[in-house]
Amino acid sequence: MNTDFDVCVIGSGAGGGPVALTLAQAGYSVLVLEKGPWFNEQDFYKDELACCLRETYTASLKDEPHVIEKEDDDGNWYSHSTYRSSDSFWNGNCVGGSSNFMSGFFHRLKPVDFQLKSRFGPIKGANVADWPISYEDLEPYYTKVEHEVGVSGRVVKHPHSEPRSTKDYPYPPTAEHPFATYIDEACTELGYHSLPMARAILSKPAMGRESCSYNGFCGAYGCATGAKGSARAALLNRxxxxxxxxxxxxxNVTRLRSDAKGRITHVEYLDAQEQTQHVNAKIYVLACQAIESARLLLLSTGEKYPQGLANSNGLVGKNLLFAGGGAGSGRFNYARFDAQKATALKQYPGAFINRALQDWYVIDDPDFGPAQKGGTIDFVHLHPNPVARATRQLRNRQGLIWGKPLQQQLKSYFSEGRSIKVEAFCDWLPIDDCFVSLDKTLKDKWQRPVAKVRTGFHVRNLQVGWYLANKSAEVLKKMGAEDVLAFASGSPPTNLIAGGCRFGDDPKTSVLNADCRAHEVDNLYVSDGSFMPTGGSVPYTWTIYANAFRVADKIVAQLGGWKKYA
Structure with missing residues (x-):
């Protein structure tokens, strides 16, 4: 077995795939280490139990739990293991990582996201910092993702759109549900500006992959056609x-070993037979997802790094980010609409809504206070999982129901209307009480300390989340929805995680430099979402992809540039 590579990438998701593809295309030898199995399209079936109620595609919480720290109403912190709890921060332990299971709705960051502190000033209780790069630095890589990963959509003139170097997306938009038109109409009446949403899903066959089959089971499910732009299907296969x-x-990588000078010498991992192996490389790239990347660095102590690799300033694991915001939903009972509209609502079960609002990406509302960062509102279908949806019908306002009342409730719910939901995203402000450390008592199956995740949040997250959720409720009501709900929550969404190894120009206040190379370790890069000092007000995946392509170019340059035969 070859143990000598130019580049060793640990993790195979959105942060690892672009690095592996770019370096291989540039003529360098690359090894990708992935702790999970290698699934292909034929392994992704639409089984709700396997997908969402069992650990088919994620790590076993019995073998690999996390410890979660939460704050109670009295300001005290308490902790629990995720084993036998409803919390899980594993989102896809397999080749391609959680990108196999994303919904694929893509937004770029905007120029303001790179200068949050400069634009709005310090925020009390938050560790806000400007990025060491600008939107202009990342824009070419957003464009590269559109072509390399495959992004479908349409660009329209819009007062809140970010600058682009190309006129449109490379692939036409995916098929849209009639809800999209109804959202457009409602927003126009309200004076808002609905925005067509791009998706990392092929609307037509390309690059050896099939187009979307529109079966409706998308987010949280693997793609059986290869249309979804996972790191596996779009990048690693190539x-x-x-x-x-x-x-x-x-x-299963267990440790990064370093020498007395501080350079990484090799990686240790357990193979499928749980035998210890090692790999040597010139450059090492960490892309395990924010929590596990921080954990691996903290576990990788050495002569120069008694607190963990690249952690002399104690910042590894700090300033962890999730996604702030709110949510909501509305139900559209067919009986309220004319026959033509009711028929349209019943059809197209797998077509996407593909609509968003960014009118309040910056909130300039005197009633809310000084101008401040806002966020994005996405309109999406209620998740199709029938088991989970049916289970939620077991209670009504009077309590638990069963027998004929339950049958009637289920019939009404599934046949007399349908619901759409709202996801509102705003910045999860980095604070001192949101970080990753190693638990002092609980260990995983291999006797390594598990990650302890403290999940404190800033009150601003809730304030902006409520503002956005209430705006979305206006749109739902204008569309004719009933039972409209809108709310914000301080609980972290477990599928949107970044930070923990923020990049910056000052080694005293950051773990990585502007190229995402560790300040202290000249042969270590971190290319997953860990680099982000602030997360912006959109899902992270497109930005992780784009930055990983940018980091890959920096590694190519460090190794000497593109080889002539590549």
Whole structure:
């Protein structure tokens, strides 16, 4: 087995895939180590139990729990293991990582996201920092993602759109549900500006992948056609086909070893037979997802790094980010609409809504206070999972129901109307009480300390979340929805995680430099979402992809540039 590579990438999701593909195309030997199995399209079936109620595609919480710290109403912190709890921060332990299971709705960050502190000033209780790069630095890589990963959509003139170097997306938009038109009409009446949403899903066959089949089971499910732009389907398959990239599944990395000078010498991992193996490389790239990347660095102590690799300033794991915001929903009872509209609402079960609002990306509302960062509102279908949806019908206002009343409730719910939901995203402000550390008592199956995740949040998250959720409720009501709900929550969404190894120009206040290379370790890069000092007001995946392509170019330059035969 070859143990000598130019680049070793640990993790195979949105942060690892772009690095592997770029370096392989540039002519360098690449090894990708992935702790989970290697699933392909034929392994992704629409089984709600396997997907969402069992650990088919994620790590076993019995073997690999996390410890979650939460704050009670009295300001005290209490902790619990995620084993046998409803919390899980694992989102996809397999080749391609959680990008296999994303919904694929893509938004870029905007120029304001890179200068949050400069634009709005310090926020009491928050560790807000400007990025060491600008939107202009990342824009070419957003464009590259559109072509390399495959993004479908349409660009329209819009007062809140960010600058683009191309006129449109490379693929036409995915099929849209009639709800999209109704949202457009309601927003126009309210004076708002609905925005067509791009998706990392192919609307037509391309790059050896099939187009979307519109079966409705998308988010949280693997894609059986390859249309979804996962790191596996879009990038790693091509990297392996180049002949210069090897992907090793079932490779559970346990430690990065370093020498007295502080350089990484090799990686240790457990193979499928749980035998210890090691790999040597010139450059090491960490892309395990924010929580596990921080954990691995903290576990990788050495002569120069008694607190963990690249952690002399104690900032590894700090300033963890989730996604702030709110949510809501509205139900559309067919009986309220004319026959033509009711028929339209019943059809197209798998077509996407593809609509968003960014009118309040910056909130300039005197009633809310000084101008401040706001966020994005996305309109999406209620998740199709029938088991979970039916289970929620077991109670009504009088309590638990069963027998004929339950049958009638289920019939009404599934046949007499349908609901859409709202997801509102705002910045999860980095604070001192949101971080990753190593638990002092609980260990995983292999006797390594598990990650302890403190999930404190800033009150601003809630304030902006409520503002956005209430705006979304206005739109739902204008559309004719009933039972409209809108709310904000301080609980972290477990599928949107970043931070923990923020980048910056000052080694005293950041873990990585502007190129995402560790300040202290010249052969270590971190290319997942860990680099982000602030998260913006959109889901992170497109930005992680784009930055990973940017980091890959920096690594190519460090290794000497593109080889002539590549």
């Amino acid at each position: 990297a392996v086909a180049s002949g210069r990239c090897e992907v090793r599944p079932h490779a």
